[in-house]
Amino acid sequence: MKKILIDCENVGFHYGHSTVLENISLQVRAGEFWALIGPNGSGKSTLIKIILGLLKPDEGTVKLFGHSAESFKQRERIGFVSQKSNSFNSGFPATVLEVVKSGLTRKVGLFKGFSKQDEQRAVDALKIVKMDSFSTSNIGELSGGQQQRVFIARALVGDPDLLIMDEPTVGIDQKNVASFYSMLNDLNREHGIAILLVTHEIDLVTELASHVACLNRSIHFHGVQSDYRKMDDEHISSWYGHPVRRVHASKGDMDK
Amino acid sequence: MISALLNFEFLQNAFLSGLIIGVIAPLLGLFIVVRRLALIADALSHVALAGIAGSLYLSQSVLFFSALNPIYLGMATAVGGSLLIERLRGAYKNFEELAIPIILSAGIGFGAIFISLAKGFGSDLVGYLFGSVSAVSRQDLWVIVTIAIVVIAFIRFFYKELFALSFDKEYAKVSGINGKIIQTVFMIIVALVIGASMRIVGILLVSSLMTIPVAAAIQLAKSFKGAMLLSITIGELSVIVGLFSAYHLDIAPGGTIVITSIIILLGVLGWNKFKGKKRVGKVKGDLMHDVG
Numbered sequence: 001m002k003k004i005l006i007d008c009e010n011v012g013f014h015y016g017h018s019t020v021l022e023n024i025s026l027q028v029r030a031g032e033f034w035a036l037i038g039p040n041g042s043g044k045s046t047l048i049k050i051i052l053g054l055l056k057p058d059e060g061t062v063k064l065f066g067h068s069a070e071s072f073k074q075r076e077r078i079g080f081v082s083q084k085s086n087s088f089n090s091g092f093p094a095t096v097l098e099v100v101k102s103g104l105t106r107k108v109g110l111f112k113g114f115s116k117q118d119e120q121r122a123v124d125a126l127k128i129v130k131m132d133s134f135s136t137s138n139i140g141e142l143s144g145g146q147q148q149r150v151f152i153a154r155a156l157v158g159d160p161d162l163l164i165m166d167e168p169t170v171g172i173d174q175k176n177v178a179s180f181y182s183m184l185n186d187l188n189r190e191h192g193i194a195i196l197l198v199t200h201e202i203d204l205v206t207e208l209a210s211h212v213a214c215l216n217r218s219i220h221f222h223g224v225q226s227d228y229r230k231m232d233d234e235h236i237s238s239w240y241g242h243p244v245r246r247v248h249a250s251k252g253d254m255d256k
Numbered sequence: 257m258i259s260a261l262l263n264f265e266f267l268q269n270a271f272l273s274g275l276i277i278g279v280i281a282p283l284l285g286l287f288i289v290v291r292r293l294a295l296i297a298d299a300l301s302h303v304a305l306a307g308i309a310g311s312l313y314l315s316q317s318v319l320f321f322s323a324l325n326p327i328y329l330g331m332a333t334a335v336g337g338s339l340l341i342e343r344l345r346g347a348y349k350n351f352e353e354l355a356i357p358i359i360l361s362a363g364i365g366f367g368a369i370f371i372s373l374a375k376g377f378g379s380d381l382v383g384y385l386f387g388s389v390s391a392v393s394r395q396d397l398w399v400i401v402t403i404a405i406v407v408i409a410f411i412r413f414f415y416k417e418l419f420a421l422s423f424d425k426e427y428a429k430v431s432g433i434n435g436k437i438i439q440t441v442f443m444i445i446v447a448l449v450i451g452a453s454m455r456i457v458g459i460l461l462v463s464s465l466m467t468i469p470v471a472a473a474i475q476l477a478k479s480f481k482g483a484m485l486l487s488i489t490i491g492e493l494s495v496i497v498g499l500f501s502a503y504h505l506d507i508a509p510g511g512t513i514v515i516t517s518i519i520i521l522l523g524v525l526g527w528n529k530f531k532g533k534k535r536v537g538k539v540k541g542d543l544m545h546d547v548g
Contacts, residue, residue: 052430053430054426054429054430073432075430075431075432076431076432078430080427080430080431082426082427088423088424089290089292091474092290092422092423092480093290093473093474093477093478093479093480093482093483094419094423094479094480095478095479095480098419098479098480098481099423101416102416102419102420102423102424102427103431104416105416105417105419105420105428105431105433106431106432106433108416110413110414110417111413113412113415113416114416136478136479137478138478138479154427158431
């Protein structure tokens with residue numbers, strides 16, 4: 001049995017009197033690729049914040065790598081990529097290499113600077129996302145899709161076992177979205193990194209993911225991709241809140 | 257000025273202090289500017305004004321304060337102000353910038369009260385407001401040297417944490433960087449640098465030495481380290497030119513230092529505009545050539 005990386009048990013969360021999440025139980029194991037889908041306001045980002053330890057659940061428990069999320073210290077085992085628009089000031093004077101190296105801050109430890117070896121690790125991470133030729137470019141000069149690749153390199157540089165991404169394709173043009181997902185596919189298949197991807201793009205992602213979780217305040221479905229694909233669109237529409245019609249893309253389309 | 261510099265201790269004090277401040281003010285200023293907190297330096301310098309005015313007022317009647325260098329109470333109130341800003345930023349999570357005008361107003365308010373109670377301080381206060389070449393004592397210089405060592409050690413040891421927090425606060429938090437402690441220490445150090453700088457640049461202009469060289473540097477630099485080196489170079493250039501002109505024209509150095517940095521900034525903006533136009537011209541030319 002593969003190791004459990006994320007273990008949510010009966011998680012509940014409330015903002016004032018309104019319930020955002022209830023009875024969420026979910027397990028992500030090593031090497032799995034999970035797509036967490038749901039409409040806007042369904043609690044996806046809140047659940048991610050709870051998993052990352054940024055919010056404390058009102059009910060239930062979250063364990064990361066077998067430890068309580070709040071006291072979990074080996075943060076470098078998790079790589080996180082947020083929505084591009086939320087994360088940084090595009091006028092910031094920093095090169096791509098400086099940004100990627102910042103992903104090693106915790107791993108290098110206090111009072112120490114980056115070594116040549118750390119720099120090489122950053123270059124290697126950029127190679128994985130095919131951005132090594134941009135290492136001396138200013139981060140603000142890149143396109144949205146290129147910036148997201150750099151942020152994935154920053155998440156990968158610490159050699160994580162798990163990559164958590166909160167709607168990473170927001171603000172990226174459609175042409176680059178497919179190649180972005182194709183890269184995630186490679187990271188999961190070739191590098192064995194487990195992925196938890198939050199998205200509301202239910203077509204492209206559910207083709208790629210090995211597992212799917214459908215969230216709208218509570219979990220309406222979670223399981224392997226083949227079971228998700230068997231569900232009819234009417235059933236999905238009933239919990240999604242509005243009519244949903246899935247278009248199944250082949251993996252070949254994804255790689256183009 | 258060179259021969260005077262070799263002969264007069266007060267000039268040596270002013271020049272050395274200026275050179276040190278020209279390094280540490282823009283060095284910290286870069287981290288302030290990229291976090292869009294440029295007004296914090298202004299708020300803290302006005303809180304320092306309250307401390308200095310309070311110290312000068314109390315020195316008229318309390319023996320202890322007559323022997324105390326007003327710069328110490330100025331620094332102490334600036335440090336207190338920096339901690340209060342942090343507390344207020346926590347209290348107004350969705351309006352963090354509100355903390356700055358609140359503390360700035362409190363600083364001016366207390367400053368005005370002490371100045372009125374003392375019925376003015378004459379040239380003493382003018383020196384603190386706009387800086388003075390003649391007012392820097394050897395004791396002031398040693399205080400500035402000590403603060404510079406603290407600042408450089410702090411940046412050296414926490415550079416990567418400060419970069420991560422400045423670039424992407426949320427990511428830094430997720431990756432387990434303790435932003436709260438680093439931010440609090442950072443704010444205390446900013447307050448100390450403001451206290452150290454006000455003898456030379458003056459309370460009203462100290463924030464400009466933290467922000468204007470950075471404003472010019474980020475127009476030119478691609479990397480964070482490049483922006484840091486350029487900010488320091490521009491800061492040093494402004495201090496040297498500013499101090500020489502202040503000495504020869506017999507005016508307050510705060511004004512000449514800041515105006516020099518503004519001239520450099522305008523030059524950089526002009527150069528960038530010229531370069532931009534040249535690039536557009538080249539692209540148009542290439543297009544015409546391609547079409548032709």
